[in-house]
Amino acid sequence: MFVQQLVNGLMLGGAYALVAIGYTLIFGVLNLLHLAHGEVFMVGAYVGLALALAGFPPWATLGGAMLAAALLGVVVERVAFRPVRSRGSHVTPLMTTIAVGLVLQHAVVKLYGAEPVAMPTPFASASLELGPVTLSTLQLLILGTSVALMALLEVFLRSTPTGMAIRATAENPTIAGLMGINVSLTIVITFAIASALAGAAGVLLAWNFTGLSPFFGVKVGLKGLAIMLLGGLGNVTGAMVGGLVVGVVEALSVGYLDSSYRDAFAFAVMILILLVRPTGLLGARLQSG
Amino acid sequence: MVSEPLLAVDRLSRSFGKLVVLAGLDLSVESGGIHAIIGPNGAGKTTFFNLVTGALSPDGGRIRFGGSDIGHLPASRRTALGICRTFQNIRLFGSMTALENVLLGLHCRTRGGLLAPLLGVPFRRSPGEVAARERAAAVLEMVGLAAKAHQSAVELPYGEQRRLEIARALASAPRLLLLDEPSAGMNPQETLELEALITQVNRRGVTILLIEHKMSLVMKLSKIVTVLNFGQKIAEAAPAEIQRDPRVIEAYLGS
Amino acid sequence: MLSDHAVSILIFAGIDVIMALSFFLPASAGQLSAGQGGFMALGAYTSAYLTVHHQTPFPLALAAGGLVGGLVGLAVGFPALRLRGLYLVLVTFGFGEMVRVLFLNAPAFGGPAGFAGIPPATTIWYVLGLLVVLVYFFTRVSSSRMGRAFAALRDDEAAAEAMGVNATYVKLAAFTAGGVIAGLGGGLYAHYTLFIDPEAFGVGRSLFVMLYAVFGGLASFWGAVAGATILSILPELLRWVKDWREILYGLLVLIMMLVRPQGLLDAAFLARLSARGERAAARG
Numbered sequence: 001m002f003v004q005q006l007v008n009g010l011m012l013g014g015a016y017a018l019v020a021i022g023y024t025l026i027f028g029v030l031n032l033l034h035l036a037h038g039e040v041f042m043v044g045a046y047v048g049l050a051l052a053l054a055g056f057p058p059w060a061t062l063g064g065a066m067l068a069a070a071l072l073g074v075v076v077e078r079v080a081f082r083p084v085r086s087r088g089s090h091v092t093p094l095m096t097t098i099a100v101g102l103v104l105q106h107a108v109v110k111l112y113g114a115e116p117v118a119m120p121t122p123f124a125s126a127s128l129e130l131g132p133v134t135l136s137t138l139q140l141l142i143l144g145t146s147v148a149l150m151a152l153l154e155v156f157l158r159s160t161p162t163g164m165a166i167r168a169t170a171e172n173p174t175i176a177g178l179m180g181i182n183v184s185l186t187i188v189i190t191f192a193i194a195s196a197l198a199g200a201a202g203v204l205l206a207w208n209f210t211g212l213s214p215f216f217g218v219k220v221g222l223k224g225l226a227i228m229l230l231g232g233l234g235n236v237t238g239a240m241v242g243g244l245v246v247g248v249v250e251a252l253s254v255g256y257l258d259s260s261y262r263d264a265f266a267f268a269v270m271i272l273i274l275l276v277r278p279t280g281l282l283g284a285r286l287q288s289g
Numbered sequence: 290m291v292s293e294p295l296l297a298v299d300r301l302s303r304s305f306g307k308l309v310v311l312a313g314l315d316l317s318v319e320s321g322g323i324h325a326i327i328g329p330n331g332a333g334k335t336t337f338f339n340l341v342t343g344a345l346s347p348d349g350g351r352i353r354f355g356g357s358d359i360g361h362l363p364a365s366r367r368t369a370l371g372i373c374r375t376f377q378n379i380r381l382f383g384s385m386t387a388l389e390n391v392l393l394g395l396h397c398r399t400r401g402g403l404l405a406p407l408l409g410v411p412f413r414r415s416p417g418e419v420a421a422r423e424r425a426a427a428v429l430e431m432v433g434l435a436a437k438a439h440q441s442a443v444e445l446p447y448g449e450q451r452r453l454e455i456a457r458a459l460a461s462a463p464r465l466l467l468l469d470e471p472s473a474g475m476n477p478q479e480t481l482e483l484e485a486l487i488t489q490v491n492r493r494g495v496t497i498l499l500i501e502h503k504m505s506l507v508m509k510l511s512k513i514v515t516v517l518n519f520g521q522k523i524a525e526a527a528p529a530e531i532q533r534d535p536r537v538i539e540a541y542l543g544s
Numbered sequence: 545m546l547s548d549h550a551v552s553i554l555i556f557a558g559i560d561v562i563m564a565l566s567f568f569l570p571a572s573a574g575q576l577s578a579g580q581g582g583f584m585a586l587g588a589y590t591s592a593y594l595t596v597h598h599q600t601p602f603p604l605a606l607a608a609g610g611l612v613g614g615l616v617g618l619a620v621g622f623p624a625l626r627l628r629g630l631y632l633v634l635v636t637f638g639f640g641e642m643v644r645v646l647f648l649n650a651p652a653f654g655g656p657a658g659f660a661g662i663p664p665a666t667t668i669w670y671v672l673g674l675l676v677v678l679v680y681f682f683t684r685v686s687s688s689r690m691g692r693a694f695a696a697l698r699d700d701e702a703a704a705e706a707m708g709v710n711a712t713y714v715k716l717a718a719f720t721a722g723g724v725i726a727g728l729g730g731g732l733y734a735h736y737t738l739f740i741d742p743e744a745f746g747v748g749r750s751l752f753v754m755l756y757a758v759f760g761g762l763a764s765f766w767g768a769v770a771g772a773t774i775l776s777i778l779p780e781l782l783r784w785v786k787d788w789r790e791i792l793y794g795l796l797v798l799i800m801m802l803v804r805p806q807g808l809l810d811a812a813f814l815a816r817l818s819a820r821g822e823r824a825a826a827r828g
Contacts (some may be wrong), residue, residue, distance in 0.1 A: 032630075033630050033634075079798070080798065083802050084801065084802065084805070089805065090629040090630060091758060091762070091805075092801050092805045094576070094629075094630060094633060095755070095758050095797055095801050096797075096798055096801045096802070098751060098755075098797075099755070099793075099794040099795070099797040099798040099801065100794065100798060101794075102755075102790050102791075102793070102794035103790070103791050103794035103795055103798070105790070106790035106791045106794070107791055109790075110788075110791070218747060222638075222641075225634065261645065261649065263641070263645065264641065264642050264645040267638035267641050267642055268638070268642065270634065270638055271623075271634075271635050271638045271639070274627060274631050274634060274635050275623050275627075275635070342706055343705075344702060344706060363705070363710075364702075364705040364706055365705050365708050365709055365710045365711070366710075368705075368706065368707060368708035369708055373706070373708075374706055376703065380700050380702075380703040381703075382695060382696050382699040382700060382703070382704075383699050383700075384695050384698070384699050384763070384811060385692065385696070385699070389692055389695075392689075392692055393692045393693070393704070393707055393709070394707055394708075395689075396689060396692070396693055396707060396708045396709050397707075397708030397709075398708075399689050400689070401688060401689045402690060402717065403685070403690050403717050403721055405688065405689075405690070406681060406684030406685045406688045406690070406691075407677075407680075407681055409684075411680070414687075415688075417689075418687070418688060418689075421689070457707060458707070461707060461708055
C-alpha cells in the first residue's frame, strides 16, 4: 500500500516537477515570476482534451498540447513580459502576468464552462503487476513521460548550443549578450520550452485525475511555485527533485488530510521557505533586475 | 580637559565575500569642525559612511557616537541621535516635491502616527504640521531653494538636487552630517556656492564629515584630512601637510 | 428616490472602493498585498458570527470585524517586513488562501455550505459613512508625517531609514490599517448579502481588489477610488460587460500596464488638478 502511494506520488511529482521547471527556467533568464504559467499549463491540458475528443491518439494529444502551450508561451512573453521587463517598477510585470492569467482562465471558462470536464484517458483499464504493486499502464505512461521529458531537458541544457545559451543567459544576461548570444531569442526559446513542459504536465495530470477544470491551473501553479522556491530559484535540478518530493508527500498524506488542507500545505510550505531563507540571497537577485 | 570625540571608530572592518573593504580602521572626529576623508576609489570611504549610519553592519570593531556605542542600533535610531547623511548617487524621494523631501527629513524630529490625521480640526492643518512646514521652509531658504519648494524633487537641476539632499539631511537637526562627494558633477560656480553652504552649516554648530575628490574644496574647508587606502588609514593631518605627504601622493599615483 | 437595484449597485461599488483603499494603504508604503480577501473574510465572518450568535449590535460587530482584520494584519505584517515585491505578493496570496481554507473547514462558520441568516444591517448610509471617513482620513494622511513616511519607504526604503524613518513601525502600521479597512469592508458585505461563503473572499476577490487599485493608479488614494468605482459600476451599465468581466478587465489592465503603467490617475494629472484648484481658489 505504501509502495503504491509512493509510486502515485512519484507520478504526481513528476508532473509537478515539469511545471516547476518551467517557472525556474523563466526566472533564471528573466528574474521575473511568470504568474500566468499555471494558466498556460491549464490551457495545454484543454488543448489535449480537444485533441483527445477529436479522436487523436495519445501521443498526438500530448504532442499537440505541448506545441500549443509553447506557442501560447511565446505569445505571453511578447505581450506581457517583453514590453515591461526593463522598466523599474515591479508592479507592472506582476500585473501584466496576472491580467493575462485571468484572461486565459476565463476564456477557457467561456469555451468549456466552469465545471470540471472528463478527460478521455488511454489504456484506461490495462494494468501491470510488479510484485506487491499494481500499476496501471496509464500510471507508467505518465511517470515514464515526465521522466523522459526531464531527461531530454537535462541533455538539451548541457549539450546543445541553445541549451548552453539559456544557461549563460540565466547566469548573466549582459555578459551572454557580449559573448554573442541573442538574448531576446534565447528568452523566447526558454518560454517556449517552459510552456511546452507545462503543456505536457497538463495532459499528464488530466489523464491522472481523469478530469480537468479551468481552475486547475491556479492550484498546480501555486504548487509549482512552491516547488521552485524549495528547489532554489533558477535551479532546474532542484525543481525536479523538489517536485518529486512534493508529489510523494502529497500522495502519502491523502489518507490523513482533507484535500483542501493538502493545498493549504503547499502554501504553508511556500510561505515558510520565503520567510526562512535569507532574503539577501534571493532578494538581491530580484532587486537588481 | 580632553573632550570625548563626537565620533570614534575602533578597529572597524567589513568585507564583501572575499573582498576586504575595511580592515581595522581607527578614526576619530572631533566635535565642531569639518573633517575630510579622501582616498582613491575603492578605498572604503562610502562603506565607512554606510557603517557609521547603520546601512551596513560591521564584521568587527566598535562605533561610538557622543560617548555611547551605537554599533547595534538601526539606522533610523542613529538619525534620531543626530547622525545624518547625503548619498554619493543622489537619493531623493522621486514622488515628492522639494518641500516634502525636506519635511521627511523632519520625521525623527516630529511626532504623529496614523491616528493623528483623524483628529484635529477638519480642513485645517494641524499645528504640528504647520510648524513642520515652517521649519522645512526655513531650511530650504538656507540652501537657496525656497522658490522651488513645490517642484518635483527629481526634476530639479543636478546642482540643486545636491543642495536639496543636504537640506533634507539638515532638517533632521544632526550633530554630525556626513556628506558623500557633495560636489560631484558640479561646475566651479556651483562648487563655490556649495563651499559657502557647508561653511554656513558648520558655523551653526554641525560637525561635518566630508568625502571629497575635489582637492580645492578639501583644502579650503577642512581642518583635518584622513586619507584611506585599501580600507586603512594611511595618513591623517592638516590639509597642507597631507598635500605634501609622500604616502598620500603614492597612493593616488600608484593606484 | 433611487430604486433598490440602483442602491444595490452603489453599495457594492462602495464596498469595492473600501476594499481597494485597503489595498492602497500598504501599497502606498511599498507593500503589495495579494491577500486583502483574507482580511475581508475575517471581518465578514467575525461580525456575522457576533450578530447571529450573540445578537451583538451591528456597529459593535462591525468594529469587531475591523479589529480582527487589524490584529491579523499586524500578525501578517511581521513576516512581511523581510519580504519585498513579488515575494510579498506570494506570501500574502498564500495567506489569503489559508484563510479561505480555514473557513472552509470550520463547521462553526458553516464550512463550505456557508454562513446564512445574517441580519440585514448594512444600509447605503453605513457604506457612505465609512467612505466619507476614509476619504477624509486619506486626504489628511497624504499631507501628514506618516503619509510622507509611506511615500518615502515606497520610493527608497534605505534612504528613508537613513533619514530616520523606522521602517518596521511604519510598515506594520500600514499593514495593520489595511487589515482594519478590509475587515470593515467584509463586515459591511456580510450584512448586505446576508449569506457568505469562503469562495466569496478567495483568489478572485484579492486579485480584483488589486486590479481596481492598480488600474486607477497608485499615485494617490483617488486612483483606488476611481478604479474601483468605474470597474465596479461598468458591468451594471453594460450588460455584456458582466458576462465578459474577467476577460475584459484582464485585457483592460494588461493594456493599461503596457500603455499607461501609472494607472488612470497619475501624479502629473493630479498635480494639474490641484493646480487648477488652487488657481480657482485664488480667483474666487
